[in-house]
Amino acid sequence: MSARYDLSGRLAIVTGGAGGLGRGIAGAFIDAGARVELWDANASALADSAAALGPHATTRTVDITDAAAVEQAADAAFTTHGRVDILVNNAGVLGEVKPIWETSPENFQRVLQVNLFGSYLVTRAVVGRMRDQAPRPSKLTPHPLRGHVVNIASIQGKEGMARAAAYSASKAGLIALTKSVAKETAQDGIIVTAITPAAAETAMAKEISAERRADILGRIPMGRFVEVEEVARMVLWLSSDECSFSTGGIFDLSGGRATY
Numbered sequence: 464m465s466a467r468y469d470l471s472g473r474l475a476i477v478t479g480g481a482g483g484l485g486r487g488i489a490g491a492f493i494d495a496g497a498r499v500e501l502w503d504a505n506a507s508a509l510a511d512s513a514a515a516l517g518p519h520a521t522t523r524t525v526d527i528t529d530a531a532a533v534e535q536a537a538d539a540a541f542t543t544h545g546r547v548d549i550l551v552n553n554a555g556v557l558g559e560v561k562p563i564w565e566t567s568p569e570n571f572q573r574v575l576q577v578n579l580f581g582s583y584l585v586t587r588a589v590v591g592r593m594r595d596q597a598p599r600p601s602k603l604t605p606h607p608l609r610g611h612v613v614n615i616a617s618i619q620g621k622e623g624m625a626r627a628a629a630y631s632a633s634k635a636g637l638i639a640l641t642k643s644v645a646k647e648t649a650q651d652g653i654i655v656t657a658i659t660p661a662a663a664e665t666a667m668a669k670e671i672s673a674e675r676r677a678d679i680l681g682r683i684p685m686g687r688f689v690e691v692e693e694v695a696r697m698v699l700w701l702s703s704d705e706c707s708f709s710t711g712g713i714f715d716l717s718g719g720r721a722t723y
């Protein structure tokens with residue numbers, strides 16, 4: 464991973480930090496000089512992630528759908544580190560892969576609960592506190608920034624996807640949340656963006672059938688899945704002071720599937 468971005472002295476929170484993309488993003492931040500708090504509901508996978516990432520990664524076991532737990536975790540993070548410079552809302556679940564008439568209401572609710580409501584809770588807790596911290600002087604921009612928020616949406620949130628109504632709807636909601644919060648924080652020096660990756664080879668991709676996998680691959684003009692490092696590199700740019708005027712932007716990462 465290139466170390467062209469200087470995140471030294473910065474503290475990043477990565478939700479879903481025990482998962483494939485979360486660990487990759489955290490690794491890129493650490494390579495650029497940041498310290499990272501990994502938040503995840505899966506305590507044992509979190510411990511594995513932290514061990515792989517080394518001493519600049521710490522962990523917090525948090526279920527992001529639990530409002531009180533999220534408030535407590537945000538409070539502890541700001542108290543421990545003094546400030547939080549970067550938030551990546553990455554925790555997410557795929558849920559049932561079925562046509563809507565075969566899905567359960569419990570599944571729909573759960574997917575929305577984690578991917579949208581959970582990201583809302585974390586954003587509410589962290590951005591509310593980020594607004595109160597001092598702007599950080601920057602060598603790159605005369606307009607000091609208080610922080611960056613990057614939301615991990617999905618190509619399915621832009622295009623919709625058969626057999627994934629809940630997942631697609633949750634990610635479309637996350638895209639709208641991104642644009643809305645960006646407008647609220649535009650004058651606070653907080654840059655809020657989202658990315659819309661195509662499929663990556665993580666635990667989530669292993670939940671689908673071979674047939675579904677071939678269908679998804681066939682929709683990507685580049686004919687391959689996105690590499691975790693490619694996702695991490697885009698998040699790195701969006702989390703750095705290089706990204707100082709693109710708030711509310713939704714950044715494509717789909718190998719040509721969406722050219723908008």
Ligand SMILES: NC(=O)c1ccc[n+]([C@@H]2O[C@H](COP(=O)([O-])OP(=O)(O)OC[C@H]3O[C@@H](n4cnc5c(N)ncnc54)[C@H](O)[C@@H]3O)[C@@H](O)[C@H]2O)c1
Nearest residue numbers: 479481482483484503504526527554555662663665666667
């Ligand atoms: N893998 C892909 O193909 C792909 C494509 C586009 C977008 N995404 C998105 O990227 C993000 C990361 O996914 P991944 O591929 O690394 O999957 P993953 O399953 O490897 O990681 C997801 C992580 O989120 C955590 N999580 C789930 N519910 C949680 C909760 N309530 N509280 C806290 N943590 C919780 C899980 O424990 C897991 O560690 C997700 O938001 C996903 O929707 C993935």
